Amino acid sequence: KFTEKSIVKFEADDDHNDDRNIAPNFKSVLSMKRLKKWKTKKSPMIIIICVSARRAMSVLKGLAPLKCRCAKLFSKHMSVEDQRSMLENGTYGVAAGTPNRLLKLCSEGALDLSSTELVVLDGQEIHKTMNVCTLYDTAPDTMEFIMTYVQPGLTKGDTKLCMY
Secondary structure, three states, X not given: OOOHHHEEOOOOOOOOOOXXXXXXXXXXXXXXXXXXXXXXXXXXXXXXXOOOHHHHHHHHHHOHHHOOOEEEEOOOOOOHXXXXXXXXXXXXXXXXXXXXXXXXXXXXXXXOOOOOOEEEEOOOXXXXXXXXXXXXXXXXXXXXXXXXXXXXXXXXXXXXXXXX
C-alpha cells in the first residue's frame, strides 16, 4: 500500500495542460538545485509518462526553462540499444517517454527507478477524451509500468506520483 503522501498535487490553474506551466509546477515540489546536479545513472529524478512521442517532445520543450538534461525515451528515431547506452553513460534529471518504451527499458534493466523521486502521468487528452491512462494503446503498458516498477517506490515512500 501507499499513502496520500505518495501523491503530489500541482497547483491548479486554468491552463494546467499548457506545456509552459509544467516547469513552475516542478519547481513547487522538487529542489531545482538537486535536479540540475542530478548524477544518478539509469535513474532520472523525474519520469513523465506521455501518450505519444510527439506529446513527450512537447512536454520536454515546456521543461526547457529548468535547464537540466532531459532524456527522450520513446521509439521515434532511437533504438532501445541507443537509449540503453544513453542511460548507462549519462545522467538525466528528467525523462519523458511512452509507456511501452519505458516498460521495455525497465524490463531490460536499462532504466532503474530506485532513485526516481517523481513519476508524472501526463493527462493531456487526445481525441478529446483519451489520455495515457485510458487510451487502449497505452493503458495496459501504463498500468503494468506503474504496478511493476513505480509501486515499490511508492510503497517505500521514496517515489511520488502525480497526474498533470
